[in-house]
Amino acid sequence: MKADLLLKDGLIVWPGLGTGRGSVAVRDGKIAAILAQGEDLPAHRVIPCHGAWIMPGLIDPHTHFGFGAGDDDFRTESRSAALGGVTSYLSFHRSADLAESTPRWIAAGERLSCLDFGCHFGLTSLRHVAQLPEVMERFGVNSAKLYLMYKGASGAAKGFTEIDDGLLFAAMRQLASLSGSVLGVHCENVEVIPGLRTPLREAGRDDLAAWDEQSPDFLEAENVFRVGYFSEKTRCRVNIVHLSAGEGLDIVQMLRGRSHPAPIEVETCAHYLSLSTDSAAGLLGKVNPPLRGRRDVDALWNGIAKGQILTVGSDHVPRKRATKGPDIWQASAGFPGIATLLPVLITEGWHRRGIPPERLAAVTSANVAALYRIPGKGSMRVGDDADLVVVDPDCERVVQAATLESHSDYSPYEGMTLRGWPSLTVAGGRVMMENGTLTDEAETRRGRYLHRTSGAG
Template sequence: MSYDLILKNGEIVFPGEGMRRGSVAVADGKIAAILEPGEETRATRVIDCTDRLVMPGLIDPHTHIGFGDKENDWLTETRTALLGGVTGLFSFWRSDDFNATTSPWIDSAKAQAAMDFGLHFGVTATRHVEELAALSQRFGVTSIKVYLMYKGAAGAAKGFGEVDDALLFRALQAGARIKGGVVGVHCENTEVIPVFREPLKAAGRDDLPVWDEQSPGFLETENVFRVAYFGEKAECPVNIVHMSAVESLDLVRRLRHEGRPPINVETCIHYLSLTKDSGIGNLGKVNPPLRSQADVDGLWEGVRNGDISTIGSDHVPRKRATKGPDIWQATAGFPGIAQILPVMLHEGWSKRGIAIETLAAATSSNVADLYSVPNKGRIVPGFDADLVVVDPEGETHVDAANYPSHSDYSPFEGMTFRSAVTHTILRGQILAENGTLADGIVNPGRYLHRNP
C-alpha cells in the first residue's frame, strides 16, 4: 500500500501509555497505520524520524484569541502556535448575546485559522445560563467558564454586574444538564484582595512579587473549595483552570471522592516555569499571579501523578506597551502558546524525569477527553493525523521576533529550552518545518463542533 506521508523510525509517544519505536503512516488526513521499525512501504513523502519523538499535536485548552488584534488574531496566533507543535486550541468567547455573535466569530476564525479550534463560553450574566442548553446544541459548545475574579467592584469595572455565587451555582446546574458538560472557573477571591492591595499600594510598591502579595495563593484555594463543593451539590464536573498555588492542589486531593463529580485541574506553563522572582518585572503580571518556586515544584508533582490533567498557555497576544507604566496599571496576561512543548520537555521531561507519555496526555489526549473532541489527541489508526516531530537534543531559543504573533514580547524572552519542534502536521498536512511555516497555508482550520 502507498501512503501520503510516513514519519519513519521515530520514537512514537502514546499518551498515558508509553513510547516505542516505529513509523506512523498517514493517508487522507488520517493516521492509517503504525508500522514496525524497518517495515518498508511507499509514500509520497517520507520523513526520517530517527532519534526524533513523534507525538500527538498539542491541543491548547486555554487561550484568549481576540484580546490582541481582534480582526487578525486567528491568523497570527494560530500560525504562531504551529511553530510550537500546537495543532488545536480552545479559546474563551465572551459576549452579551451569544446567539447573535457566536456564528460571526466562528466564521471569522474559519476564514483565518491555521488549525482546528473550539470555544468555551464565558458566562457573565443570568441570561447566559438560561440560554446554555440551546446554545450548547446550536454551537456544539460543552464547556463554559465562570469568572469569580469578576465579582463586585472588579466585575463592575469590566461591565459585569451579575457575577456572584448565585450565578456560579446556576451555571453549575446548567452545566450538569449538558451532555459532556464541564464548568471551568477562575478561582480568585477578589473581595479580600483589597485588604492586601491597599497597604501595598500605599507603601509605594511597584514590583512583580507584590502582585502575588496582593492576591496570595490562599485566595485561590478558598475559591477552589467553593467551586468544588458547589459542583458536588449541583452534580456537575468542574475544572479549576490555570491553577497557580500548590495549596489549591492539596485541597483538591482531599475533596476528590469516588462517586462524586470530577474535580479536574488545569495549570499553565508559566506556573510550571516562572515565579514571582523571575526578574521579568511587569511582563510577568498575570491572574492568578506567578507564585513561589515551591508552588512550581508542587504543581509539577501534580502533573507527574496525574492530579493535574491538562496544561495550557493562557495565551493573550497583547503588545509590550500594555505592560505598564507600573505593575498596577499593566495589563494582566501574556503570550505563550508556542512555548508549551519546549517548557514541558525541558522542565518536565529533561529536568524532572516526568514520563513523556504523561506530558503528552496532559497536552493532547486529556484535553480531547475533557472537552469531548473525537478522533484527536492520540496516535491511533483512524484518528486525525495531527502530529508533531521533535528533536529532543535540539534547542528552542525564545525570541518574539521569530513568531508572527500580534504580541511583540514574551515572558520567556531570551530563555533556551532543550528540544526543538521540527515538523507540525495537521490532518496530514505539513504546516511547519524546521522553524518555518509552510508556503501558502490556506486556512485549513476547522471548527470543533462537539456533540458527545
C-alpha cells in the first residue's frame, strides 16, 4: 500500500490511554495505518514530525456561528478553527421553527465551511419540545440546549416568553424518551441577578469583577442542582455546559453520589481554565456565565485531572470589538476562542499543571465524539476519518487577533504568549494548515454535515 500522506516519527497521542512513538499513514481521507517507531510505509507525501505530538483533530462542541457575519461565519470561523487544530465543530441552531429552518442552515454550512460540522438545537418554546422527535431523527441530531438565563424579563427582551422550569421539565421528559440524547443547560439563576446588579451599577462599577459579582458562582450552582435533580426524576441525560466555577462541580459530584439514574455530564471552556476576573482583557472578557477567580480556574483543572469534566469547548462567538462597550453593563457577552482553544489548554494544562496530552485529547476529541455520537472521529484508529493535528508543545507565539482569520477583530488573549501551537492540521486527509498558514485546501475543501444517531427508544 502506498499512502497519500505519512506523518512520520511523532509522539502519537491516544485519547485517555497514553502516548507512543510512531507514524500515522493516511489514504483516501482515512487513517490507513499506525506504525510503530522504526516502521515505514511509502507515501506520496511524507511530513517529518520530529517527536511532535500527533493528536486527533479537535472537535469543538460549543460554538455560536452566525453571531458575527451571519452565514459567512461558516467560512471565516471554520478557517480560524483549522488554524488552531480544530477539525470539526458543533454549533447552536435556534429558530422559531426548527423543521423549517434547519435545511437552510445545513445548506449554508455545506456551501461555506471548510470543516465538517453539526448542530445542537436551541430550545426556547414548547413547540420546540414537541418537534424534537421529528427533527432529531430527520436531521441526525442527538443534542439540544435550554437557556435558564433567559427566564422572565431577561428572555422577554430577546423574544423568549416560555422559558421556565416547566419548559425545562418538559424538555427533559421528551429527551428521556429519545435514545442517546442529551440536554445541555446554561445554568444561571437570572431572577436573583437584578438585585445584585443594581447596587453595583449605582456604585459606578465598570470592571470585569463586577460582572462576576452580579452573577456569582452560587447562582450557577443553584441552577446546577435544579437541573441535576430534575434529571434524576425524569431520567434524562444532561450536560452542564460551560461550567465556570468549582461550586457547581461540587454540586454535580454530590448528585452523582446519589446513585443518579441518568448521567450528569460537565463541559467547561478554555477561558474558564485560563482567564479570571483580574484579566487584562477587561471588557473584552465579558461572558455568560462570568469569568471567576483563580481558585475556580484551579478547581476546574482539578476536575479535568480527575475525570469529573467530560468535555472542553471554546464557546466561540465571532462578534466585533465594537460590540464590547461602552461599559461592562452594555457590552455584548462572549468572545472568539476557537483558534486558541488548543494552545490555551497546552499552556495551562500541560506546561503549568502537568495534565498529560492524552487527557487533553480526551476532553477535546474522543469524549466529544462519544457524547454526541459522531462516528469515525475523535480517536486514533485505523479506518477513522483522517482528522489530525500535529502539535509542537514548545512553540511559543504571541496571540494576535489579526492572524487568526476570524470575522472577529480581537481576542481576550491578545498580547499573551501561549506555549504549544499546532504546526499541521489535517481534515479528511487534506492538509488545511501548515506551519501557521492556511493552505489552498482551506479554500477549496467543503465540510460535510455530521448526521448523528438519535431516535425513540
